[in-house]
Amino acid sequence: MAQPAPTPQSAMRQLNLSRVLHTLAAEGPLSRATVATRIGLTRAAVSTLVETLLRGRLLVEEGPGRSGSVGRPGSQLRLTDRGPCGFGAEIGVDHLAVCAADLRGEIRVRVEKEFRAQHRAPDAVLGELRALARRARAEADGVGLRPAGLAVAVPGLVPRGTTTVLRAPNLGWRDVELAGLLPADLGEVTVHNEASLGGLAELWSRGDPAADGFVYVSAQIGIGACVVLDGRLLSGAHGFAGELGHVPVRPEGPPCGCGGRGCLETYAGEEAVLRAAGIEPGPGVRLGALTARCEAGEPTALRAVRRAGTALGIALSGAVNLLDPRRVVIGGTLTRLAPWLLPPLRRELGRRTAVAAGGRETPLPVTASPLGPDGPLRGAAGLAVRTALDDPARLLAAARGD
Template sequence: MPADNYPARRAPAGQRAVRRQNLRLVLRHVSRNGKSSRAQLASATGLTKATVSSLVAELLDAYLLIELGPEPRGLTGRPGSALALNPDRYAGIGLEINVDYVAACVTDLKHRIRYHHVECADNRADAKIALDRLARLGSVAIRAAHEMELTPCGITLALPGIVDQVTGRLLRAPNLNWTDLPVVESLGDRLDVRPEEIHLDNEANLAALGELWFGGGEALGDFIHVSGEIGIGAGIVTRRALYRGARGFAGEIGHISIDPSGELCGCGGRGCLERFCGQEAMLRAAGLPPAAPATSTGDPGGPISGLLAALQRGEQQAIRAVRQGGEALGIGLAGVANVVDPDTIVLGGIFTPLASWLMEPFTAALLRQTVVTRWAPPRVAVSSLGPQAAVRGAAGSVVQRILADPSLFISGEEE
């Protein structure tokens, strides 16, 4: 991997602030490169060897780094000791509520999945019941982390709606029929966790970050990750960072109208994209009943198992429904691509298992209506994470907060 292009160090804003920045530089370099010696860290960051040695000592004492032993350096010279992130001390907890399932995930500092579980259930009836269900699963995940001798360092909750990250409130989730709920406070009470230890985000945003950290990563370039469930959302990643928009609400592509005289949507609009290619829309078009989520555990792709079986049997109504959904999705994404100009569009959620039937009409519609197709058409990829992307992104976002400010774990560094 090429060396990181670190920004030049600015004039000190205080010794503590400079040390915090340098701790972050060192830890992030090790994270991005897998392992590094002290000499490599000094060369990559521009810090002196003495400063690097001091910073590394603090990170080792805080159990954020471990030493792997000497690294061979050729025929001459003393071998340096390789440093790596410590995967066996700290963990991030990711939780997700979607329309027809709840999920939990635990990941360590190396973004390795240490625990993952899904419980299928209809969460539309009552927010209290859904939060109780999620809290039970969250408690199991926290207990699993402790049993692996991992210290949970925070929780991120993924929700399919518009959220206010500052207040911790869900503002609106049309497909859940939830409005203005203090979800962070409510979940904190149930888990006996302080609200400031729980972060909230839109599930499509976290799915895009999950793709960045666990899936295609840097090879995707600037990309749009499309999450297909009952609703449809998108996360837009540019220069390895999530684009949120002026108020944090970017990516609500499921409510782009592609037929103003079409079917009424739960958002109040008509002819919204998800009314053509959302999970329930395609099931109805295929002549199948809307999936009734099982109460047992399973993969959240389970609700489309009947549709997949019909497709595999070659049933023409099912094939036609998915192809029409793929075409509608391509039309909707073409408009987004014309504005954003991504390198890649990634199909995730239920679109991952449906890709074999959906990809051709989707790509044809996308390229037909994307103005730069002749010169630089966007690539189309299928997510390797599928419906797991959001909850994995949620857990990964906790790890990213640790890497962003390791001083919080070092005695005497608090401001």
């Protein structure tokens, strides 16, 4: 299995193959000439690279684009919707999910299950996840997709580059090593904080990722967050950035599972909101009932959601004062409550960020992510696809059946 070290030239070729793939993933279908312009190579060089990728069945060529265009209309290239795919998995507090995205980033397979993972042993939870992953893999086979990697979202702290969950208070996990428990037949597996993956999905869903900067809140039973600045996820010194759920809202407030008091989660976590609305949290009941009561104008329910929005506004005003982002995005299950949650959040944030807002006429945009609670799962699959596109040699070897 020993391979010769890649020469600089072959490393450059791999990099250029990868740039062709990423360009088509972001903007395809495109002609060879447009790809050449985008990546700054000659058309001849791009044609050679494209030939390799067509032979490896990573690209598909489509007939002339527009008729009536001047000159010989170039045929259009796109990434295949068969062949390699990236798997994403999510371990939620009360659900498990696995999906597969093709190289274009489209979700093609998705299986999920209501499952109360809270305070269950990791091997029981991961056993369920492996069973879901087998179903997802079988469905992917059925549409001509084969696994090229897996990324897993967990609601906890994962030190950078490891598969260890250091703390996941809402699962009741502490120092859990997932390495031996993860699906073994989907390619390379990586593990990440769910809010970080949700933030990446949000970043990739927009037009100009390189210029984007935002605080993304993943609001569900736990409240996670991530910070994206200049198009890059801020990971922190140890990989633990984004713990918005434990930012103090009222320092003498109710005790929190983390050991602090009055943390954001004690006001705006899903269970706290349900309890404040007089709904006992538990499998099956949950947010649907609260949404219905808000729609019916039930005062206790509206008060509970308003209180959560205010608490989110207080915690986020600290983040906005410190980081000066371009926007704030709310994701996670609580986005279903956006019509009642966002107005008090915006009001509180506006009131407390007057200095940081400087002379801005318009308030900082605060929106619910269009991906809703799907962000982390989509981000996981998207990360697996992007990691695969970074390594065309491996994709091509898999295509040859090496």
